[in-house]
Amino acid sequence: MKVAIIGANGQLGSDLVEIFGEDAIPLTRRDLDVTDATSLNILNELKPDVIINTAAYVRVDDAEVEVEKAFHVNAIGALNVAKACNEIDAVNVYVSTDYVFEGAKGEPYTEEDIPNPINVYGLSKYTGEIFTRNYSKKFYIIRVASLYGKAGARGKGGNFVDSMIQRAKNGEDIKVVDDVFMSPTCTKDVSRMLKRFLDLDLDLDLDLGIKPAFGVYHIVNEGYCNWYDFTREIFTIFGGDAQIQITPIRSSELKRLAKRPVFSVLKNKKLDDLGLRMRNWKEALKDYLVEKGGIVIK
């Protein structure tokens, strides 16, 4: 199978390129801009079987003021990709977010829950989901959350894990909210699972032998925590002799432009139904930190 990966130099995209290996057709913004429909003509020549669209405007606070830019990439871009997929009969995989939910449920969201975004970024991604669902002949919407991967989020200038470690190294104060809960997720794990999942789609997984139905799927590491506990776990694994002071704060103390859902934990219900399981976030975090190197595990 040939899998085109849009956003190939991004945090998730670069891990997807590595995991799909020889099957991957990496496409960066220089090759193709999702907001420019004519630039998508390149896909007619490449003729991939699957197109994974990881391209996104990801700066949640900036999106509140750059509303059009966010919608252009996350929504119109998704529409353009959906149409391009149909032309070549490719499966359209749109990567979405936990921020489509408002966070009031108080327990993990499944694929059956109805989105109700509370910020521009979430609404632009949800609009991208609707375009994907209503314009694609064959599609999967894959919701991920709170990603960290070795490339760091390009749009955000890094990821949370790396930035906490850097701040500790710089001797900075570390204050983290303890009233916002999410599913910390490693991009390597998402990439591996997406490969297995698409193998099922193309009937390449003979063990399970089930073909998933088109639709929405959640792919996050299992379990959840708040950002303060996540940070504590980073430094528990990071270890060493350094005394790192982490102060819990309330999210109301942070003056940020965009509202965030207070509980956007996702449950991989439909993956579970297929017999596919993601590992726990603590295990994934440990491997990530070990792979980054220089980590002293207690």
Ligand SMILES: NC(=O)c1ccc[n+]([C@@H]2O[C@H](COP(=O)([O-])OP(=O)(O)OC[C@H]3O[C@@H](n4cnc5c(N)ncnc54)[C@H](OP(=O)(O)O)[C@@H]3O)[C@@H](O)[C@H]2O)c1
């Ligand atoms: N990061 C998170 O915590 C998180 C959480 C939930 C969901 N997600 C979703 O996961 C996906 C991947 O996020 P990520 O963390 O990997 O972000 P990222 O590192 O910023 O990657 C986004 C990629 O999209 C590319 N891109 C941006 N605008 C484009 C355009 N108009 N045309 C083509 N490519 C464009 C960027 O390329 P350039 O940088 O070269 O412009 C970059 O390679 C996104 O769909 C995001 O909404 C992320």
